[in-house]
Amino acid sequence: MKEFIKVEGVTAPIELSNIDTDMIIPKQFLKTIKRSGLGEGLFYEMRYDEKGNLNKDFILNQKPFLDSKILIAFENFGCGSSREHAPWALKDFGISVILAISFADIFFNNCFKNGILPIKLNKSEIDLIISNLPKYKNILKVNLMSQEITIGKTDMKFDIDNHRKESLLNGWDDIDLTLKHEGKISSYEINNPNSYWIDIER
Numbered sequence: 452m453k454e455f456i457k458v459e460g461v462t463a464p465i466e467l468s469n470i471d472t473d474m475i476i477p478k479q480f481l482k483t484i485k486r487s488g489l490g491e492g493l494f495y496e497m498r499y500d501e502k503g504n505l506n507k508d509f510i511l512n513q514k515p516f517l518d519s520k521i522l523i524a525f526e527n528f529g530c531g532s533s534r535e536h537a538p539w540a541l542k543d544f545g546i547s548v549i550l551a552i553s554f555a556d557i558f559f560n561n562c563f564k565n566g567i568l569p570i571k572l573n574k575s576e577i578d579l580i581i582s583n584l585p586k587y588k589n590i591l592k593v594n595l596m597s598q599e600i601t602i603g604k605t606d607m608k609f610d611i612d613n614h615r616k617e618s619l620l621n622g623w624d625d626i627d628l629t630l631k632h633e634g635k636i637s638s639y640e641i642n643n644p645n646s647y648w649i650d651i652e653r
Contacts, residue, residue, distance in 0.1 A: 460520030471531030529558025
């Protein structure tokens, strides 16, 4: 996982609540365990019509939002099933930050595990950002180190758990965090040769 320090880029507001994981990546794209290529299926049923033609009214099909790095939504983003393909698809499309009033818990946790920064803001902050985006060419800056979002000359702070912040800043996933204790794990295995994770005698 790459280190996450800051992101500056085009920001796409999808002004909806309850955007579920089936909307983010429909079930027909869940047959693979590869993370690459899933960006093509992101919001597929919103980006394309029933015949597979591009829906020009959907924001991610419009310039400059084709190259969005940041998404904005309302309440309960990522609800529904716990499919990890949802953050995979967002990341593969190029999304690194999601701003929302609230997130579904499992999706929220999965974002951190896949190098995406989900930020909870209150409604007035979300509304302020959306209303000001056109004035600044739809560009936002998000600095994880200082925990600040900048639009034009306006800065606003956001909260993040210290452990998750450290993991993103260093590009650590769950495997990396486990390997930090490799010495202790190896020492335990050497000193306890007959110890097993599962009691195989039962």
